[in-house]
Amino acid sequence: MSAPEVVDLLARARRNLLSSEEQAQLEGALEKVPESRLLLRAGLEFDAEASAAAGDEELIARIARKVERRRLGSGSIGARDEKQELPCPSKPARRFAPLLVAALYLVIGAAAGVAGAATYLGLPAATPKAPAAIHGRREKTPAPKALVEPKALVEPKALVEPKALVEPKARVEPMAPSVGSRSPSLMPAASLSPRVLPAHSAPSVVPARQVGPGPGELYTIANRARVQGDTDAAIRAYLGLQEQFQGSAEAMASRLALGNLYLVSGRPLAALEQFRAHQGGGGAGFGAESAWGIAVALAELGRREEERAALLELLTRYPGSGYETVARRRLEQRN
Amino acid sequence: MRPPSTTQRRLAIVEGGKRAEEPITRFQHDDWANLAQSAGSGDPQAIRTFLVNVGPHILRVVRRLLGSQHPELEDVAQECAFAVIDALPAFRGESSAVHFTCRVALLTAMNTRRRSRATKRAHEADGEAALDNVACLRPGPEQRFSSRAAAEVVRHLLRTLPMEQAEVLALHCVLGYTLGEMAASSGVPRETLKSRLRLAKEAFRRRALADPRALELFALWEEDSA
Numbered sequence: 242m243s244a245p246e247v248v249d250l251l252a253r254a255r256r257n258l259l260s261s262e263e264q265a266q267l268e269g270a271l272e273k274v275p276e277s278r279l280l281l282r283a284g285l286e287f288d289a290e291a292s293a294a295a296g297d298e299e300l301i302a303r304i305a306r307k308v309e310r311r312r313l314g315s316g317s318i319g320a321r322d323e324k325q326e327l328p329c330p331s332k333p334a335r336r337f338a339p340l341l342v343a344a345l346y347l348v349i350g351a352a353a354g355v356a357g358a359a360t361y362l363g364l365p366a367a368t369p370k371a372p373a374a375i376h377g378r379r380e381k382t383p384a385p386k387a388l389v390e391p392k393a394l395v396e397p398k399a400l401v402e403p404k405a406l407v408e409p410k411a412r413v414e415p416m417a418p419s420v421g422s423r424s425p426s427l428m429p430a431a432s433l434s435p436r437v438l439p440a441h442s443a444p445s446v447v448p449a450r451q452v453g454p455g456p457g458e459l460y461t462i463a464n465r466a467r468v469q470g471d472t473d474a475a476i477r478a479y480l481g482l483q484e485q486f487q488g489s490a491e492a493m494a495s496r497l498a499l500g501n502l503y504l505v506s507g508r509p510l511a512a513l514e515q516f517r518a519h520q521g522g523g524g525a526g527f528g529a530e531s532a533w534g535i536a537v538a539l540a541e542l543g544r545r546e547e548e549r550a551a552l553l554e555l556l557t558r559y560p561g562s563g564y565e566t567v568a569r570r571r572l573e574q575r576n
Numbered sequence: 577m578r579p580p581s582t583t584q585r586r587l588a589i590v591e592g593g594k595r596a597e598e599p600i601t602r603f604q605h606d607d608w609a610n611l612a613q614s615a616g617s618g619d620p621q622a623i624r625t626f627l628v629n630v631g632p633h634i635l636r637v638v639r640r641l642l643g644s645q646h647p648e649l650e651d652v653a654q655e656c657a658f659a660v661i662d663a664l665p666a667f668r669g670e671s672s673a674v675h676f677t678c679r680v681a682l683l684t685a686m687n688t689r690r691r692s693r694a695t696k697r698a699h700e701a702d703g704e705a706a707l708d709n710v711a712c713l714r715p716g717p718e719q720r721f722s723s724r725a726a727a728e729v730v731r732h733l734l735r736t737l738p739m740e741q742a743e744v745l746a747l748h749c750v751l752g753y754t755l756g757e758m759a760a761s762s763g764v765p766r767e768t769l770k771s772r773l774r775l776a777k778e779a780f781r782r783r784a785l786a787d788p789r790a791l792e793l794f795a796l797w798e799e800d801s802a
Contacts, residue, residue: 248748248754248755248770248773249754249755249756251748251752252748252752252753252754252757253754255752256752276777276780276781276784277777279722279726279780279784280726280730280748280749280777280780282722282723282726282727283723283726283727283729283730283749284749284750284752285723286723286724286726286727287640287727287730287749287750287752288640288752290639290640290643290644290727291636291637291639291640291644292639292644293632293635293636294644297631297632297635300631300635300650300653301627301628301631301632301635302628303650304627304631304650304653304654304657305624305627305628305631305657307654307657308623308627308654308657308658308661309620309623309624311658312618312620312623312661313620521625521628521629523628557636558632
């Protein structure tokens with residue numbers, strides 16, 4: 242057996258992908274090259290070190306924030322430490338800071354006085370967004386922009402199609418849409434995938450007071466429908482929740498529930514999409530469940546290689562989870 | 577001006593200018609390729625999404641290389657994340673995005689360790705302490721000792737070998753890649769990889785023989801090969 246085949250066999254052995262015949266071949270090869278046996282042991286040690294640990298999600302989120310901050314900064318590529326990234330005021334700046342604050346208060350006070358006088362005299366009050374109104378010019382007030390949703394993590398599939406990045410709809414949500422404004426059951430499958438939302442921008446428009454059920458209520462409605470066996474209603478409610486409150490914890494949790502509903506309903510592709518979105522969002526404490534869901538959905542779709550990869554991912558990312566035994570058994574069956 | 581062909585592009589990344597043996601083919605079935613390209617173009621949402629999704633892979637690489645209890649794990653992982661994002665514009669889809677990410681993270685982590693002598697000393701001390709503790713681990717302390725000692729030898733080699741050999745040893749032993757995956761992610765021909773790996777294995781043997789801590793390792797080695 243040539244050396245490169247041993248290399249490949251070693252790699253496959255570490256992934257638990259060897260057939261019994263390959264196992265025998267590898268044993269024979271290792272007899273001849275003892276350092277390969279030691280390298281295999283070292284490799285297994287490396288594999289053992291690579292397990293996920295508690296708090297990984299937070300750690301990754303922290304790193305992602307730092308990367309964002311660096312990119313948003315003034316191009317300081319080398320500024321990799323938080324301390325370095327924060328602007329440090331110079332000595333003169335520190336000296337004049339109280340004066341600047343006092344001046345700011347004076348300006349605000351003066352502005353408030355002008356506004357009060359204007360109200361008293363019956364003039365239209367000036368707003369920071371419409372400075373021209375102070376001078377008597379009427380400006381057309383811009384229609385409130387659509388509410389920009391807070392941070393949301395999206396499934397990679399949402400980005401697979403380049404359209405999702407350029408479509409305005411993919412970036413904004415209509416303000417407080419009514420539940421019945423769009424029937425979720427009529428939505429195409431692609432619209433179910435999470436949209437690309439600004440990761441760090443604050444809402445540019447203060448949302449109006451919400452009319453209709455909030456995310457918690459929608460989630461409760463959907464769960465009730467699911468428990469009562471009304472699958473269609475549950476699916477509609479989960480989709481509505483995901484559409485209206487995309488960044489909410491309820492929407493994230495609903496992806497797992499909806500994925501399982503799709504699986505039960507014999508729609509593994511839609512289930513896969515939901516589970517992947519759930520994984521993409523960090524799993525919210527139930528990452529092992531959605532990782533298992535991915536493997537099951539792929540099995541139902543007949544995508545064996547991807548299923549195997551998903552099972553390995555589950556075992557690596559969530560060692561000791563409740564799915565470990567069954568995942569290993571499935572892997573053995575696949576081999 | 578015509579854009580460079582894929583073969584020309586590959587020649588640019590093959591060290592020593594050797595011609596690649598096989599033409600580049602775009603990696604198939606890569607869910608992350610488009611996301612990686614969007615992130616490489618600077619889209620902040622794509623960058624965030626990409627980082628959150630490849631973050632576990634980066635952490636895994638760093639843990640393999642440094643050990644899961646290493647005090648600088650987060651710092652090195654952060655360095656790797658920066659390096660991955662900086663490298664994404666060069667991603668051409670010749671390997672999977674995850675392989676690309678893992679290789680960049682691996683090289684960054686290796687470079688970080690090579691740069692920091694203090695880290696090296698601290699880590700060697702950690703390694704000794706860890707080896708001292710192995711005897712009380714059950715079951716199979718001999719097996720654990722053997723594995724840990726071998727891993728320590730590999731880690732030492734990653735700091736001292738020439739970069740090309742260290743890279744191929746790390747791709748094979750630390751990340752567990754097949755030859756095909758190594759070739760795809762590094763852009764180096766298979767024959768070159770095999771040659772480098774052979775040299776790295778010889779260095780592994782020499783280092784293991786020269787390491788006083790590895791005496792027991794060799795005793796186990798003899799038992800294994802007997």
